[in-house]
Each structure stands twice: as C-alpha cells, then as structure tokens.
Amino acid sequence: MKKGKEILALVMVSVFLGLILSIQLKTVKRSIGEGVLPTQRAQQLAAELKKAQAERDAQANRIAELESKIHKYEKNEVDKNEYAESLYKDTMKYRMLAGYTDLEGPGIILEINDPPGDVQYGDEYTIVDELDMILQIISILNAADAEAISINDQRYTSFTEIVRAGNHIEINGVSNNSPIVIKAIGNPDTLESALAIKRGIIWELRKHDYLVHLTQDKNVVIPKYRKVKDFKYSTPMEENNQ
Structure with missing residues (x-):
C-alpha cells in the first residue's frame, strides 16, 4: 500500500514537472521565435543593428552630398546677377533663423x-x-x-x-x-x-x-538642426494689399 502511494506521488510530481517544462518551452518560443536558439537570435539582432547603422550612415552621407550640391548651385547663381545674390542672402538668413545651417x-x-x-x-x-x-x-x-x-x-x-x-x-x-x-x-x-x-x-x-x-x-x-519639419496643416496666407 505504501509502495503504491509512493508511485502515485512520483507520477504526480512527474506530471507537474512536465507541465512546467511545457510552459517554459512555449514562453521561449514566443520570445525568440520558433526553432531559433538565443545565440542565433542575438546574432540576428546584431546583424540587423549593423545593417540599420550602415543605412543611417549612408543616408547621412547622402544628405551631406546633396547639401554640398545645393550650396554650389546657389553660389553659381549668385555670380550671375544682383537679384540672385540678394535672394541667396535672404535664403541664408532664414536658414540661420530656422536653425538649418551650422x-x-x-x-x-x-x-x-x-x-x-x-x-x-x-x-x-x-x-x-x-x-x-x-x-x-x-x-x-x-x-x-x-x-x-x-x-x-x-x-x-x-x-x-x-x-x-x-x-x-x-x-x-x-x-x-x-x-x-x-x-x-x-x-x-x-x-x-x-x-x-x-x-x-x-x-x-x-x-x-x-x-x-x-x-x-x-x-x-x-551645429544645425537635424530633424526635418513637415507642415501638414499650415499653409502661408496670401498678403492682402488692400
């Protein structure tokens, strides 16, 4: 009789441990993905981070390149006539006020x-x-x-x-x-x-x-302001000369 109770207790403990292991496995699968080991997931995240950083650097270089071209175009136009020179100076002034230049x-x-x-x-x-x-x-x-x-x-x-x-x-x-x-x-x-x-x-x-x-x-x-501000709701009002 005593031996039967011991066997029953052992079976219940085994079932309990099985449930715990099952829950843990499901939790791990949800957190790191089906069939993916933690080390593999870490490698995937590291690769994604490296890719994102490379894309960020590429975009920053592209922005710098475009800004350099814009500056050259502006300077070339300035050399042509006084009106363009005045317009260029006004543009630079407002870029300074807005914070979009170093x-x-x-x-x-x-x-x-x-x-x-x-x-x-x-x-x-x-x-x-x-x-x-x-x-x-x-x-x-x-x-x-x-x-x-x-x-x-x-x-x-x-x-x-x-x-x-x-x-x-x-x-x-x-x-x-x-x-x-x-x-x-x-x-x-x-x-x-x-x-x-x-x-x-x-x-x-x-x-x-x-x-x-x-x-x-x-x-x-x-340094200049790096974020780009888009105006989604505002539009300039037309001047009323009357």
Missing part, C-alpha cells in the same frame, strides 16, 4: 555638472531633474539677443522638445544626461552678464550645489 562666432559656453557625491544627502539629484532651470537659461539667453543656442550640441529651435524620459532628458529626440553644456553665439559680455547677474540663474544653480563653469569663447560652434 554657425560659428563669439559667445559663451556654460557647463553644468551634478553636485559632488559628498554633498548629496538622501536621494541623489541631477541636473536632468531641473528642466525648469534649463528652460530658464534658454529664455535668459534669448532675452540677451543670443543668435544661436545649443544644448549638448543639439540646436535649440522653435521646434525643439526638451522632455524628461527616465533618468535622462530628450532633446530633439536625442537622449542626454549630465553634464549639460549650453552654448550660445552673441555678444559674449552681454550673454555672460545676463547669466551671472547677482542672484541670477548661476547663483541659483550653485546654491543647489551644482558645479557650474561659465566661459567666454571667441569661436563657439553650433
């Missing part, structure tokens, strides 16, 4: 690092938590007549989004973390004074133990 010139560089570990108590905090301060810096620079602004080499334009995403911030769709480096082209003295004014934004950052380094630079380089 710029360089005198300005300032502001670098903000997180507080040292030995002054942080309780929960650690970081500059990426201070979106309001980052936006305040941008507003101050705009008020000080900055001609171009970048955040971690991402061009700031009217279309730029700055949003918190996990433990980093997204700027123009690119993930950024500490340190935050803000560059601006304009009158260096005016820009520096606007940021370093008594009890201003620099004072506020240092009050919260952030490590702030503000310098003037004779040749600040700010």
